[in-house]
Amino acid sequence: MLTALTVIPLRTVGLILGKLAIASLAACLLYIFLFYGLRSIFRKFESDIALVTLNVSAYPILTIFILVSLKVAFGDLAAGDTPSWFERLLTASIIVAVSYGLIQLFIQVFIYYLKDYARQTEAMWDNVLFPLLEGVVPFVIFILGSVFVLQSFGVDLTGIWVTLGGATFIIGFAVKDILANFFSGIVLLIDTPFQFGDIIELENGSIGMLRKIGVRVTQVYMFDDRCEVYIPNSVLQGQSITNLSRPIPHYFYALPVEVPPECDLEQIQQLMLEIVFAHPDTLGDIEKKLAYIDQFYNPSNSDTHFSYKKNMSRQRLILENEVNIKLEDIEQALEALMVMIQFAEKGGLDGEEIETIQQEYEEILHQIGLEVFRERQNKRILFKLQENESPDTLIGLVREWYRLWLRDSNLRDEDQYILPDEWERKIELLKRRFQRVFQKISNPHREETRLDDYVMDLVKWLRERFKQARSQRQEPKIRMKGTSQYEGFTLIKFTIEFYIDNAKLEDFRRGNRVSSEIYQEVMRHIKDAYPKVKP
Numbered sequence: 001m002l003t004a005l006t007v008i009p010l011r012t013v014g015l016i017l018g019k020l021a022i023a024s025l026a027a028c029l030l031y032i033f034l035f036y037g038l039r040s041i042f043r044k045f046e047s048d049i050a051l052v053t054l055n056v057s058a059y060p061i062l063t064i065f066i067l068v069s070l071k072v073a074f075g076d077l078a079a080g081d082t083p084s085w086f087e088r089l090l091t092a093s094i095i096v097a098v099s100y101g102l103i104q105l106f107i108q109v110f111i112y113y114l115k116d117y118a119r120q121t122e123a124m125w126d127n128v129l130f131p132l133l134e135g136v137v138p139f140v141i142f143i144l145g146s147v148f149v150l151q152s153f154g155v156d157l158t159g160i161w162v163t164l165g166g167a168t169f170i171i172g173f174a175v176k177d178i179l180a181n182f183f184s185g186i187v188l189l190i191d192t193p194f195q196f197g198d199i200i201e202l203e204n205g206s207i208g209m210l211r212k213i214g215v216r217v218t219q220v221y222m223f224d225d226r227c228e229v230y231i232p233n234s235v236l237q238g239q240s241i242t243n244l245s246r247p248i249p250h251y252f253y254a255l256p257v258e259v260p261p262e263c264d265l266e267q268i269q270q271l272m273l274e275i276v277f278a279h280p281d282t283l284g285d286i287e288k289k290l291a292y293i294d295q296f297y298n299p300s301n302s303d304t305h306f307s308y309k310k311n312m313s314r315q316r317l318i319l320e321n322e323v324n325i326k327l328e329d330i331e332q333a334l335e336a337l338m339v340m341i342q343f344a345e346k347g348g349l350d351g352e353e354i355e356t357i358q359q360e361y362e363e364i365l366h367q368i369g370l371e372v373f374r375e376r377q378n379k380r381i382l383f384k385l386q387e388n389e390s391p392d393t394l395i396g397l398v399r400e401w402y403r404l405w406l407r408d409s410n411l412r413d414e415d416q417y418i419l420p421d422e423w424e425r426k427i428e429l430l431k432r433r434f435q436r437v438f439q440k441i442s443n444p445h446r447e448e449t450r451l452d453d454y455v456m457d458l459v460k461w462l463r464e465r466f467k468q469a470r471s472q473r474q475e476p477k478i479r480m481k482g483t484s485q486y487e488g489f490t491l492i493k494f495t496i497e498f499y500i501d502n503a504k505l506e507d508f509r510r511g512n513r514v515s516s517e518i519y520q521e522v523m524r525h526i527k528d529a530y531p532k533v534k535p
Contacts (some may be wrong), residue, residue, distance in 0.1 A: 016073050023069030030065055034058045049113055056108050060101030067094045091152040099145030103138045199503055200249055201242040209508060223508045251503035255515050257522055258484060258491040263530055264491065269478045271529075275521050276476035276498045280313030281410075281514050283474040283499040286321045290314065296521055312407050318399040324469050326367065326394045331363045331459050338455040345452065349444055357451070361441055365434060369393030372438070383442055385435045395427055398467075410513065415505045426466055433458060474499045496522075 035058060042051040071090045111134050140276070200220070201207050208229065211219040214249065216492055217230040244251055259268055277284050278292035293314055298306050337360050344353045362372055370385045390396055403421045437454045444451055476498040484491050500511045 004105060019069075019073040023066070023073060026197070027062065027066055027069065031062060034062065036381065049109070051103070052112075053109050056104045057101055060097055060104070063097045067097060088153050092149045095148045095152065099141050103141050106137055106141070107134060136245065139387065182473060197504065199244040201244055201460065203239045203241075207244070221508065226507075251500045251511055253498055253500060253511055253515055255496040255498070255519060256481075257494045257496060258282055258486075259520065259526060260484075260530075261265075261420075261490055261492055263492075263526065265480070267529075268526065269480075269494070271525055272478050272494065272496055272522050273476060275525070276496060276518060277512060279518055279521075280309070280317065281501055281510065282476060283470055283501055284476055285470065286317050286324075289317055293317075296525075297517065309409055312404065312409075316401065316404050316408075319397065319404060323394070323397045323401055323467065326392075326397055327462060327467060327469065330364060330367050330394060331462055333360075334455055334459045334462075335368065337361060337364065338452045338459070341452040350379060354441075357441055357444075365438070367393060368430070368434065369395035370434060383438060385431060385438065387431075395430070398423060398427065410506060410510075412506055414507070418504060430466060433461060 036097050038054055039051065044052055046488070060260060067090055071087070071094070074087065074090075077489065080217070155450055193212070198210050199207065200210055206222055206224065208220040208222040211221055211228065213233070220229050220231060222229050257272065259406060274292045275296050276282055277288045278296040280289070280293060293310060297310070340360065341357060349357075356434075365372065365385065366388075369387055371388045373384045373386055391400065402419050406419055437458060440451060440454050476496065478496065479495045479496050481493040484493050498518075500514055503511050506513065
């Protein structure tokens with residue numbers, strides 16, 4: 001009897017020691033695989049996401065493996081032989097290790113690269129939603145991990161859950177307005193009808209620029225009051241909002257003008273149209289603007305301000321026209337490339353066709369101002385796009401255009417940061433998008449049937465997001481609206497409709513200045529043309 005009792009524990013101990021030895025060997029092999037094998041492989045990848053993920057998760061994986069091995073090794077003991085506190089401690093340690101690993105993966109990998117993706121795609125989420133997720137999700141994982149740890153030690157959480165449920169109901173009812181604003185803010189971020197910097201008109205007729213969508217309120221700069229207003233998200237979501245920056249990012253103005261009936265109405269209409277075209281800060285056909293720019297806004301030949309303004313404006317319009325022409329050439333080249341790809345895809349892309357597509361795409365990159373540099377790393381050829389120094393490329397022309405714009409005498413100090421920040425960000429997005437498509441074209445075997453879609457998306461982005469070409473809808477128009485009576489006199493009512501090229505500049509008062517200058521110029525010419533008529 002004594003011998004039997006002695007032999008059984010020895011066999012059990014030997015079995016445990018055998019499993020621990022195997023687990024130790026497996027842990028060593030896992031360590032070598034994670035820290036030497038996979039790391040050497042991932043270092044060859046062009047993207048660093050795999051290596052970062054490995055660095056973050058390697059130690060948690062190794063720790064979890066060791067804890068699970070211990071739990072399995074001691075699991076063969078009878079329930080009475082294994083100390084319950086030790087088994088529970090192992091279970092709790094596994095839960096803690098898993099929770100820690102998930103939190104680190106979420107913060108250092110998922111959130112980090114999601115923010116980088118948002119910067120490349122002009123998404124709005126990185127300002128509010130990502131910091132919110134970064135704070136909430138780890139907290140939720142921590143709470144769930146704590147609950148499972150307590151349960152592993154045999155703590156009965158029924159009473160705690162009932163208490164928390166009742167407290168949650170009371171707290172939720174007390175902060176229902178805050179929760180409504182919170183969820184409205186999430187909806188506005190995900191299914192957004194506008195973007196940061198858009199000019200919006202609220203239901204009460206006030207106009208402002210969207211600054212930021214917060215967790216609880218939305219920040220809007222009001223033009224008339226020259227102050228920032230914080231609108232609860234639930235209130236903003238329930239309103240009918242007019243986005244004045246869409247479908248074009250320029251602000252529309254309607255300027256009422258009244259003239260006496262004695263005037264030649266057709267002549268007055270033509271005069272007003274030419275005056276609007278001549279103003280350098282309105283949109284319209286650039287050739288017409290250059291034709292009229294010297295005829296107006298010069299009450300005194302000795303006025304150096306007007307002379308300087310006209311000279312800078314003429315050069316700016318000429319450069320913008322060159323930018324538009326270059327953009328049109330690039331868009332046409334991309335459309336031709338898209339047709340070529342669609343034709344080649346029908347029979348599958350072979351090596352010669354891929355090389356031809358790459359050559360055509362590199363010619364387009366050269367027009368943009370990018371050159372392809374090939375470098376060999378670990379028996380792999382990596383492609384990188386870098387800017388060239390040519391001034392007649394799209395990037396070179398855009399930079400020269402906005403830098404000349406900065407010399408406008410009407411711009412304010414803060415505009416010296418707004419314009420460069422806006423266009424340099426667009427240039428960076430331009431380079432990233434064309435880099436991404438070049439990578440697809442360089443290795444198209446997995447996505448050869450989608451190359452034309454990627455090129456089509458480039459054309460769409462250039463037209464809608466990078467710089468919209470001036471269209472007929474932006475042309476100024478003069479409309480007759482009827483008559484009005486004023487102190488016994490009958491006046492003919494006109495409305496001058498035009499677009500301002502960038503309403504964000506000049507502390508958002510650019511439109512008011514342009515409207516005032518156009519109105520003064522119209523009245524001055526009416527007075528000169530009809531000296532006996534009182535406008």
